[in-house]
Amino acid sequence: MSDYSWSPAEDYIIYTEYKTAEKPGDLKRIYGNDDRLPYFRNRSFLHKIDLSTGEIIQLTAGNLSSSLQDIKPDGSTILFSTTRMDYSEVPFHKQNLYELDLNINNLTTVWEDKLYSGYCQYSPDGNKLLVQGGPECFGETGVNVSEGRIPNSYDSQLYIYDLATKVVEPITKSFDPAIGDAYWSKNNEIYISVTEKDYENLYKYNLQSKKINKINLLVEVLGKIDFAHNKPFAVYTGTSISTPNKLYSIDLKKGNSKMISFPEKDRFTNIQFGKTEPWNFVNKNGTTIYGRVYYPPNYDAIQKYPVIVNFYGGTSPIERSCGGRYPINTWAAEGYIVYVLQPSGSTGFGQDFSALHVNGWGFDAIDDIIDGTKKFLDSHPTADSEKVGCIGASYGGYTTMLLQTRTDIFKTAISHAGISSISSYWGEGYWGYSYNTGAAKFSYPWNRKDIFVENSALYNADKFQNSILLLHGTADTNVPVGESLQYYAALKILGKDVEMVLVDDQNHWILDYKKRIEWHYTIMSWFNMKLKNQPQQWNDMFPEKNL
Template sequence: MKFSAPWSHQNKLFKHAATLLTLSSLSFATIAAPLDKSKIQFIGPLAEDMQLKPFQTPHGNAIINNLLPQLQADSDSFSVFGKKQNWQPFNKINALTLGGLQALKFNIETTRFTQGTLTLKGIEQGQLFINGELQTGDKNSYKLALNNSTHSILIVAQQVANWHDVMLDFAPKSDVDKITLSASQTKRLSAKQLFDAPTISQLSLAPNAKQYVTTTRTYSDKTQNQANTVTVLKDSDNQTLYRFEAGQPSNIIWSPDNQYLVYLLNGELKQLSRKNFSIKTLANDLEGANGFTFYNDTSLLFSWSKSPENTNSLTKHYKGLQDRWSYARTTSQIYMLDTKSGLTKALSQGPLSYSLEDSNSNRGKILMSRPVMAMQASTHPETELAELDLKSNKLSSLGKFKTFNLAKYANKDIYVVAGPDFKNGAGRALPKAMLANNYDGQLYLLTEGGKNVKALSKQFDSAIGQLQVLENGDALIKVTEQDTQPLYLFDLSKQRFKKLNTGLDIVEQFSYSHDRNTEVLLRGTNALAPQQLKRLNVSKNKTDLIWDSKPSSYANTRLPTLEEFNFKNKHGVEITGRVYIPSNLDKTKKHPALVYYYGGTSPVTRGFTGRYPFNLWAENGYVVYVVQPTGATGFGQKFSAQHVNAWGDYTADDIIEGTQAFLKKYNYVDSEKIGNLGASYGGFMTMLLATKTDIFSASIAHAGISNITSYWGEGWWGYLYSGEASKNSFPWNNPELYSQHSPVFHADKVTTPMLLLHGDSDTNVPVGESLTMYTALKLLNKDVELIEYKGADHQIFARDKRFDWWNTMLAYFDKKLKDEPQWWDSMYKND
């Protein structure tokens, strides 16, 4: 293809994780093809009376960078110095020279990792941008490596002697490296969109529902791992009243009298008047303070933690099991702050940490919890629920519980969220012989000062999560319901759950008003729809859309389609799942597929994106099957209880049976090109499946458990999690469970190629779990790779690491399932 210009740029090698746009020192043979100029869009001249071009000024880069957003936008036109400029096909341009600036843009479509050299001619001064990033090359040549995606090309021309001479050549590295030019604005979903697009990270609705606060977070190439955050105060008509410019507030709360907004900023507690926007500092020196909430109009409650001084000792004497946590000796107490005087007083004291559960100013009481002991040698540590009478300073115990999660006042009584075994099994809905899974949250009502308990959710299959209590005692409850996280209203008087019509698969966060006509501000996503901000009227059960990220960040973006796929396992139990099908898939051909699962005690939810981007995988050419095997919460207590003492028994069978049923239905999937992957417990499942089946052609385990015993003893929360997953079972009384269910003990049975991924600073599942499996498979001469992410814990959060991690997984599957090793080799061959 022809199209280009000699630009003098310094030759530079770089690799960007998001687009894998790399410059290398490879040599290429030029293969030219005629350029179809109709697929290139042209705009200009922009500011044709410009006396000095940007490159002739000391601020040229800044001038071009500030123009980029308009040039990259999907709009057909924009205005420059009062003159409307329109994009038009390049083949309709007939000019030798033009004043000001001009620009060309088009898309390059690739169907695989593609390498080659892009050569430009005819533009004497200009810049080339691919996916928004400025390229550098050697004179007029740019050596590229493009992943399987749609790549946006923008050329800003500052000086052209003759537009008839402008040409472009693409010389592929090999016969498999091909690109297709497209003038269409439609593009495939990209990793950058998923990570960088604006999302609301914080929201709060005023008690009278007349104002609300949101914090929006975005990322960009310019700021890299640093998020751009903007916090605004808006009215009920969604008009901005105040914008936080000096910094970004946190812990945003409203005074009950609707007069003030209080927040933390740079270690100071600030009070913003809702009437005139004046600001008052309420307190300073608040290091370690968090969880601020109003007790009444003029008093705040909060937790204040204190860490022990660093003694620089050569040794550490462990005081108990929890002492392996870096924060175990940090204590936290509850304090009250008077907003008028600034005086703070302590409400709790002692060696034990207290947590604020709730408060009720009408009753003059505070609900709090504390561990029974600082260092408890138990797989189910006890929590004591206590009530403080502020008038008498009397602290009364309401009970000691082993499966406690949270508590809230409900009129004269107390809501509690805890496992089925709470209060001697008050919430169990199981056969006597079955052990409950206490990660399956249940709702209770404590009455008569904690003496009596009533189970409210025994016949409600959803797992109870976040809970907020309304003025009349009813509760707004976020639950896990199969693979969704909806919002329910629990009617206290009728003892009934009512599902609220949010229109979202996943409610990520909600905030509610305190008036009679309760309104809820909430954010969330659907499986194929990115984040939305909505306002819900509870009495009408009607939702209004306030903000949608799709038009601004995902316009003209191709997304896969979604199909529900359920099957009955060999025990007659329905196992649910969903299938993401790539857009424009040719179903007359065979295609590779990926099978994803967790297998631990939670389902794989239907969020639009996250650590594992199913939509992105599908748009890279994989049919993606997400299966919800036995053991997860949200499907009823009996379903979740089968996670206990199983360690993959039911889960592995469900995944294998599900994959077989999936292949039977989706006959356009190539049964010889099936990959599987999971993380944490899902990583354990990946390793375990490799010892049980050869149905998969390539496997990835991220932060997986290879030896249950070492995870139980070394993972920060290993013994606590095992308190449910291995309930009443220990290496000394059930060695068969700990050994024979550990994948490394069956490593000799593995035949599937495997990639192990792990953060080298993982405290949850230590990196030794992958090292152990890697050692075994290497000694057995198996096909295994191990990639460690330096400084990463159990999850990969940082933008640069996230892009590299996503690319690593896709590159590995491309190599193993598509017979395309080039991407993987470009990343790791020369390490």
């Protein structure tokens, strides 16, 4: 069993059985791009447990996995979907959505061969669906971009779908924040968790007025939220730019929040955070690029400080949370000014802005980072322009690799799980080609060499300047470790200042606690060596060897 859901009356449970496919043996024929993935042939099927009798009935079977979407509020019907691959048109998969009446075992097709899939939940009366999907989930109905731009499929939207008439209403088309999650309450109100610039906020959609209003929380970055079924209450977790994770309850009618728990209160009692502030600039296109600055504790306005510049990986902004995999407050505490910016293409700023991510490899975001860093240094006299480093991961690692071939303003750089050749990532990464159905829509190595070749760091390695540290998990299935290996090989042959540290048996994210701490120390020791002339920790961790 891999997942389960209770019926509204708690008289039955729908659960998912995960079946592992037989191993193919020594030779495996690949039946399509996704069959490269070792788990693609595994299947998931839905079962029902009757809690009064203990009887278990298998509800779905066949060649395609079944995914439970929702259970109708009266408990009579389940909503589930299947997805099949179709390489004839982008995004290379099609979704079927079904209603199964559990009382008479009757199957109804809601939609078939839907090109852009959606995640659905029932309205309280069971007559409509709240659908979450990309701007093109229902064709052009939810698209709101300038002429000539392609909407970013990762900029999630909400729609109301009438099951009887099949009429679709886009309810967030003109709403700039990107949808993270939604809940249609029993009292017929829709609560929406969103990414809004670098915040994670909560909103409520009024079905009568069709207005979306913000609900004020006691956090800047909403984490998880769970709504009571029968009363207007919820509990949520969240953090802020210099505040660790806390648990709260909220009266949704009055809008009042109350802290329930602060698990790390004692640990943070004597920890001092530095000052933070927003810092934005207007780019070459006249667009405001948002950002923020972290200063060291006990910041002295007459001293010079080394600078770390950080930017998004993928298409999501770097949220203003405390801690996490890239603990910006900790970097600042090490004596750095940290500048975080959200360059063109990020979600949470409206569809037109996020659309710049599509076919944007190596274009607007790179220009924003270079331009923004120069303007930041000019406007901050305590930022040492001779000691500036940058760091990014995944797509941000790609950006970092390419930046060092485009500018000399970064004395050093750190790329974690970066992409050095878009074409090899496209073909070898588990999700490379499918990610690029959004990030490089309709573009391929054979028809857009200006992207896949000219904007890949590997093919510009001879233009590399200054230094870089390449970090990569050896078990990375998203961005294969070869992306760093081939860039390292190129830079070594060219006699460039490059180091590479591989993290054994870790995937795209470094999750093992011990390895994650060592990985963090590797990052800090590299910056300290290159930007502070303090090589001691780096040399202790990685002493020179004559191999």
